[in-house]
Amino acid sequence: MDDDEKFKSDLGAGTEFGSESSWTHLGADSDDVDGVYFFSAGDRENSILSEFGWNFHQEDDDQPSRAAAEAEPLERSVDLAEGADFRSTEPETAAPIGSSASNNPSVSSSSSEDPPEKSTGSGGKPPPEIPNKVKKKGQKRMRQPRFAFMTKSEVDHLEDGYRWRKYGQKAVKNSPFPRSYYRCTNSKCTVKKRVERSSEDPTTVITTYEGQHCHHTVGFPRGGIIAHHEAAAFPGCHFPPPISKFYYPTIHSTMSTTTETSNNNSDHLLTNIMARSNQVVSSEAGDSGHVVVKESTSTTTSDLVLPVPDEGLLGDIVPPGMRSR
DNA sequence: CGACTTTGACCAGCGC
DNA sequence: GCGCTGGTCAAAGTCG
Numbered sequence A: 001m002d003d004d005e006k007f008k009s010d011l012g013a014g015t016e017f018g019s020e021s022s023w024t025h026l027g028a029d030s031d032d033v034d035g036v037y038f039f040s041a042g043d044r045e046n047s048i049l050s051e052f053g054w055n056f057h058q059e060d061d062d063q064p065s066r067a068a069a070e071a072e073p074l075e076r077s078v079d080l081a082e083g084a085d086f087r088s089t090e091p092e093t094a095a096p097i098g099s100s101a102s103n104n105p106s107v108s109s110s111s112s113e114d115p116p117e118k119s120t121g122s123g124g125k126p127p128p129e130i131p132n133k134v135k136k137k138g139q140k141r142m143r144q145p146r147f148a149f150m151t152k153s154e155v156d157h158l159e160d161g162y163r164w165r166k167y168g169q170k171a172v173k174n175s176p177f178p179r180s181y182y183r184c185t186n187s188k189c190t191v192k193k194r195v196e197r198s199s200e201d202p203t204t205v206i207t208t209y210e211g212q213h214c215h216h217t218v219g220f221p222r223g224g225i226i227a228h229h230e231a232a233a234f235p236g237c238h239f240p241p242p243i244s245k246f247y248y249p250t251i252h253s254t255m256s257t258t259t260e261t262s263n264n265n266s267d268h269l270l271t272n273i274m275a276r277s278n279q280v281v282s283s284e285a286g287d288s289g290h291v292v293v294k295e296s297t298s299t300t301t302s303d304l305v306l307p308v309p310d311e312g313l314l315g316d317i318v319p320p321g322m323r324s325r
Numbered sequence B: 001c002g003a004c005t006t007t008g009a010c011c012a013g014c015g016c
Numbered sequence C: 001g002c003g004c005t006g007g008t009c010a011a012a013g014t015c016g
Helices: A002-012 A043-050 A065-071 A105-111 A229-233
Strands: A033-038 A146-152 A164-171 A178-184 A192-197 A204-210 A280-285 A290-296 A301-307
Touching: none
Parallel strands: A033 A301
Antiparallel strands: A146 A204, A164 A178, A178 A192, A192 A204, A280 A290, A290 A301
């Protein structure tokens, strides 16, 4: 199907993600960690997350993050997607499974998230024309941008405004908790997500999104939104939606060092941000006012230390395809 | 009856 | 080449 191919090629032709080169290296600090990087909250994170279409609304202005997001999410979002540059490159690098990250739960789990989309294969069924199965033998799999985050939550499957169909579950090595695989129920949407619990912190749910929605939210079971009018604008997923106009409705995060899970499923506080392209980045709240972001590459894991923002500093995180209500 | 979940099997990638 | 592991499929079961 060309739509998918096109989308994939678009992804591949996206912006180069070379941010790390500009991060301040602080030196190695752990076994499987290459080094620590520092960069101030704001532009840098924005640029990083922007690669995925996530938006950090700077809240150092006069508006509270949530209020801002709810009040005028569409206007405030950065237009990273508008230029089609939110797509990160998906080099042919194949991040080895569980290569690094042995001591950090978040990294550990995230480093094992590489080949999201397998090639046809399975079951020896004739490959209809399933979008993600373009993989040919001898050719590196083209991966879509991934972004993951960890939340303290009692529920595995966080409500995000989209409808997901579970298509698999696997036991994860070195983890008592299984990993669940979901894909967007929209037949034309190839977005997938994986949900698993941290083996070291069962209260932490690691959610990894892959790909970008080519449609808008379909609504909330709780009785929230129903498809937005823009949805009609992407009937065939020929191009990504104006992601800048989206924001994650259920994660009004402010990246705080301490996180709580509300009883309300819609109020999970985002505690970590991870992933970028084939490199999965995780993070965890550290002490002394920083958020330690673990970056797991194919063979190494690096720490990125983000200053923990005051409430609302980083504002709302806006994953691709996540639309405000 | 349609949508969704469960679950065992299959396949591909990777390391040894 | 082999085994391990992650990712996916699809039949069967469940639910509303």
